[in-house]
Amino acid sequence: MGQLTVSGRDTAYVWVGRDTGGQPDPAAVLLRRAGALLLGRAETAVVLTHDSAGRPVVQVDEVTGPVELAVSVSRTAGLVVVAARRGGAVGVDVERIRPLPALALAHRWFPPAELAWLGDRPEAGRTVDFLRLWTAKEAVGKALGRGLRDGGLRRLMPTPGLSLRLVPGVEPVRVGHPPLGEGLVLAVAGYAATRVDVEVVQGPGHGLTAERSASVERTSLPVVVRGN
Template identity: 90%
Template sequence: MAQLTVSGRDTAYVWVGRDTGGQPDPAAVLLRRAGALLLGRTETAVVLTHDREGRPVVRVDEVTGSVEVAVSVSRTAGLVAVAARRAGAVGVDVERIRPLPALALAHRWFPPAELAWLRDRPEAGQTVDFLRLWTAKEAVGKALGRGLRDGGLRRLMPTPGLPLRPVPGDELLRVGHPRLDGGLVLAVAVQASAQVDVEVVQRPGHEVTAERSASVERTSLPVVVRGN
């Protein structure tokens, strides 16, 4: 994992690596390294646990008390992404770009305003635009600690891009899409009242490759069943 210089600004850091499955879990390895870097401790001192809302955190226990860093994990075919932030909740989601019935999925799962926006986008980029909205919803749900429950798919997202943008109807939620090469779409969400920086510390191709693993096929996208 790349070395990290932690600035005084509120920043969400993201690491991306290969997910080969098996033990040790690549996500747990990245989480421990992220916690150690942000807290300035050794990896062996870092504990993986959850906060009161059920969101994952990495913690270091000391005589004077414990210190925590909010973290989030996403997996897609052959890859794992980990986000960490010291100042508050964070959510991350990553998807590979691949052929999808973007408009059919949006018609079933997204609010009318997002479906209309997607229809107006250039046809050649509709799949990527759909994935940007989808990953934004996933990342926001993780930052809230409830995933896509309670109407998460119907939650309206801001226009995809950077910097992180406020989620309509909730001034304390922000989400955006840091650039990630290699045929990937990445979304990061935070709970914050002011702008938060995003730094992708490690991209596919650095230290661990982003090669597709035939043994690992995970995706958060639902399947549209013909006739439903």
């Protein structure tokens, strides 16, 4: 496991684990680990709950009341990713790279500017570019606390890049695509007016990215597009 390096900068930390659909839920294990490391308490003191919208809540009880840690969870086939941040809201999304009708999906779901950008990209990498935009929208929606509701798929994203960049619009949200591993696209978003760093504390290794689960793949992507 990677070692946590806590700096004075606003940082979103990312943990990655296998998801075989068994118990205990690997997301819960990673959430407790994140809470213990970033809140400075034993894992047994970390309380996991959910808010009214079903989003995970990580907290520890102090004399003055509960202290919460901003967290976000994403799953794809055989993989679970948890992001945590002390400086404010965070969102994360991960997808495996696989064949997709990228332009058809973009035509249906994305704004014209993103469709045009995607159409100008090299065909060989178009699926990855589509997934970068898609995961960015998912991560930003989670950081905003409303997912893809209210036109989230039409929300214009910055040009995909490694560092977190401001999302066009009035709300101070940043999103970027830190490298995670071959065959994966990761997006991390933070509600912040200034720079947010990302540190992958526990990344893929020991064959993690190649491992497949027998469970059904969990993804928000539509897989069938009919017509235009």
